[in-house]
Amino acid sequence: MTSRSKWFAAGGALLLVALAGGAAFYSVAGDAGNSASCRAARPLAAAMAPLARGEVAAVQVHASPMPTPDLAFNGPDGAPTTLSAFRGKVVLVNLWATWCPPCLKEMPSLDALQTALGGPDFAVVAINIDTRNLDKPKAWLAQREIKALTYYADPQARVFQELRAARKVDGMPVSLIVDRDGCELAILPGPADWASADAKALIGAALKRP
Numbered sequence: 094m095t096s097r098s099k100w101f102a103a104g105g106a107l108l109l110v111a112l113a114g115g116a117a118f119y120s121v122a123g124d125a126g127n128s129a130s131c132r133a134a135r136p137l138a139a140a141m142a143p144l145a146r147g148e149v150a151a152v153q154v155h156a157s158p159m160p161t162p163d164l165a166f167n168g169p170d171g172a173p174t175t176l177s178a179f180r181g182k183v184v185l186v187n188l189w190a191t192w193c194p195p196c197l198k199e200m201p202s203l204d205a206l207q208t209a210l211g212g213p214d215f216a217v218v219a220i221n222i223d224t225r226n227l228d229k230p231k232a233w234l235a236q237r238e239i240k241a242l243t244y245y246a247d248p249q250a251r252v253f254q255e256l257r258a259a260r261k262v263d264g265m266p267v268s269l270i271v272d273r274d275g276c277e278l279a280i281l282p283g284p285a286d287w288a289s290a291d292a293k294a295l296i297g298a299a300l301k302r303p
Contacts, residue, residue: 131276134158138278141298147291151283158276161269162255166220166247174245177275179216183299185287186269187219188253191229195284196266200239205288206296207241214300217242222250270299
């Protein structure tokens with residue numbers, strides 16, 4: 094088992110303990126409405142597939158992009174928001190927690206990716222799912238001078254439960270690349286160096302309109 098696999102398995106075990114007793118249910122609103130736009134994203138996914146290499150070789154690009162659950166979480170002011178609020182942008186959704194060592198290791202690279210590419214067309218949406226000591230995640234980010242990432246959080250960790258039900262994700266971290274229409278282009282179960290040239294090339298391909 095590789096170090097990446099060990100980290101992923103350990104993260105899954107910890108998360109399952111943290112969420113013990115919580116049922117995982119989800120629904121995707123507007124699947125039928127999104128299906129046509131997701132079919133239209135197939136050429137975009139096909140262009141991305143050869144770029145899942147090097148530091149992002151473990152990224153799984155979908156031959157047939159699919160509607161993403163409209164994940165609900167809190168914005169930086171604590172007000173509720175959803176993934177659909179980001180329509181019109183390509184989004185890298187990342188779930189992380191302070192109890193997940195590989196999550197913490199990749200946070201600086203996510204911050205660097207947001208610094209390099211963030212803007213009107215792209216955003217890193219890193220959602221913290223700590224369910225205890227809710228001041229700890231912000232303090233950890235501040236101590237490490239991670240400033241480019243907007244702070245999003247789901248203290249009930251329902252976003253993970255939804256993805257686990259929808260995609261059978263069992264560990265942390267997990268990242269999704271979602272297109273402008275809310276279609277999931279790719280998923281990565283595990284960490285990556287998102288500041289690498291390989292990652293930027295993959296995201297760059299996702300930014301090109303089909």
